[in-house]
Structures are given as structure tokens and as C-alpha cells.
Amino acid sequence: MDAGPTIRITQVADYVFTVDFGAALPALLTDESPPIGGGTGPFPEQLLISGVANCLCASLVFALGKFRQEARGVAAEASCRLERNPAGRLRVTAIDVRIRLGAAAADLPRIDRVLEQFERFCTVSESVKAGIPVAVSVADRDGTRLK
The missing domain is CATH 3.30.300.20 (K homology (KH) domain)
Known part of the structure; x- marks a missing residue:
């Protein structure tokens, strides 16, 4: 089996996370939708x-x-x-x-x-x-x- 892509996810606050795709791409900020999260990024x-x-x-x-x-x-x-x-x-x-x-x-x-x-x-x-x-x-x- 070939190894597929790898990402890293790190909690920023509450339900907000940074998704790291590696050095070649910008990180993505994610969140949960309200009322659980703040809706500050895609859920x-x-x-x-x-x-x-x-x-x-x-x-x-x-x-x-x-x-x-x-x-x-x-x-x-x-x-x-x-x-x-x-x-x-x-x-x-x-x-x-x-x-x-x-x-x-x-x-x-x-x-x-x-x-x-x-x-x-x-x-x-x-x-x-x-x-x-x-x-x-x-x-x-x-x-x-x-x-």
C-alpha cells in the first residue's frame, strides 16, 4: 500500500484547529458551526x-x-x-x-x-x-x- 498524504491538526482554542498541510501550503483554520463553535472557519x-x-x-x-x-x-x-x-x-x-x-x-x-x-x-x-x-x-x- 502506498503512503497517502499526511496532515497535522493542532487545537488553537475551543473547537478551532489549525490544519497543517506541510511547508508547501498555507495552514487552514477550521471550526465547528454555531452553536457549538464560533463558525470562524470551515467545519x-x-x-x-x-x-x-x-x-x-x-x-x-x-x-x-x-x-x-x-x-x-x-x-x-x-x-x-x-x-x-x-x-x-x-x-x-x-x-x-x-x-x-x-x-x-x-x-x-x-x-x-x-x-x-x-x-x-x-x-x-x-x-x-x-x-x-x-x-x-x-x-x-x-x-x-x-x-
């Missing part, structure tokens, strides 16, 4: 869905490049559903990622092949799917749903 659920969405977008860009398709920009919005488990603890029970391409589908002749493959390239979403359903949709610049 864990936001970090989870941003990781899933970012990985999916990067995988889509990779697949588009593989088929020499120009998306003219990729953007996404991600959300998650929180529900209480039988013990009353909040859990992420679903993630929804809505990706939008900057190009029209008509300008992407191989988009079907791209859409068939890109999710499999995403390490994060494919790993998270083992425990949390992840719904992914893709639309072109006109809002036409492609997936």
Missing part, C-alpha cells in the same frame, strides 16, 4: 463535501482532457444531508454534487464517453461512497442535464 462537514466535489471536478477535467474535450470551465455546488443515527448522533447520510460545465453539450462530441468514466477516477468520492451515498449530476452551460 468538518464542509471539508468532507468540498473534498468530494473537488475530486470529482478534477476527475472530470482529467477525463475531458483524455478525450480532448474543452469544458470552458468547471464549477460545482455540493451539499450534504445530516440525520441522527439510532444513538441520536448526527451523521452525514448523503452527499449531492452538482457540476456545471462552461461549454454546451453540443460543443463536446465525446461527452458521453467522459461521463461514463470520470467518477471512477475520483479517489475521494469512490472511497466515501463505500459508506455514504454520493449523487453526482453534470449539466452544460445552458443547464441541460447531461448526467
Whole structure:
């Protein structure tokens, strides 16, 4: 097994932590959302869905490049559903990622092949799917749903 990335987390105060990604990247300040935390930084659920969405977008860009398709920009919005488990603890029970391409589908002749493959390239979403359903949709610049 290859070693993956490593981070270091250090408490600053209450629920505020600094996430250290190493010397090459700036640290990230995180917090819990109110009323538990002060909301001074992204909270864990936001970090989870941003990781899933970012990985999916990067995988889509990779697949588009593989088929020499120009998306003219990729953007996404991600959300998650929180529900209480039988013990009353909040859990992420679903993630929804809505990706939008900057190009029209008509300008992407191989988009079907791209859409068939890109999710499999995403390490994060494919790993998270083992425990949390992840719904992914893709639309072109006109809002036409492609997936």
C-alpha cells in the first residue's frame, strides 16, 4: 500500500484547529458551526463535501482532457444531508454534487464517453461512497442535464 498524504491538526482554542498541510501550503483554520463553535472557519462537514466535489471536478477535467474535450470551465455546488443515527448522533447520510460545465453539450462530441468514466477516477468520492451515498449530476452551460 502506498503512503497517502499526511496532515497535522493542532487545537488553537475551543473547537478551532489549525490544519497543517506541510511547508508547501498555507495552514487552514477550521471550526465547528454555531452553536457549538464560533463558525470562524470551515467545519468538518464542509471539508468532507468540498473534498468530494473537488475530486470529482478534477476527475472530470482529467477525463475531458483524455478525450480532448474543452469544458470552458468547471464549477460545482455540493451539499450534504445530516440525520441522527439510532444513538441520536448526527451523521452525514448523503452527499449531492452538482457540476456545471462552461461549454454546451453540443460543443463536446465525446461527452458521453467522459461521463461514463470520470467518477471512477475520483479517489475521494469512490472511497466515501463505500459508506455514504454520493449523487453526482453534470449539466452544460445552458443547464441541460447531461448526467
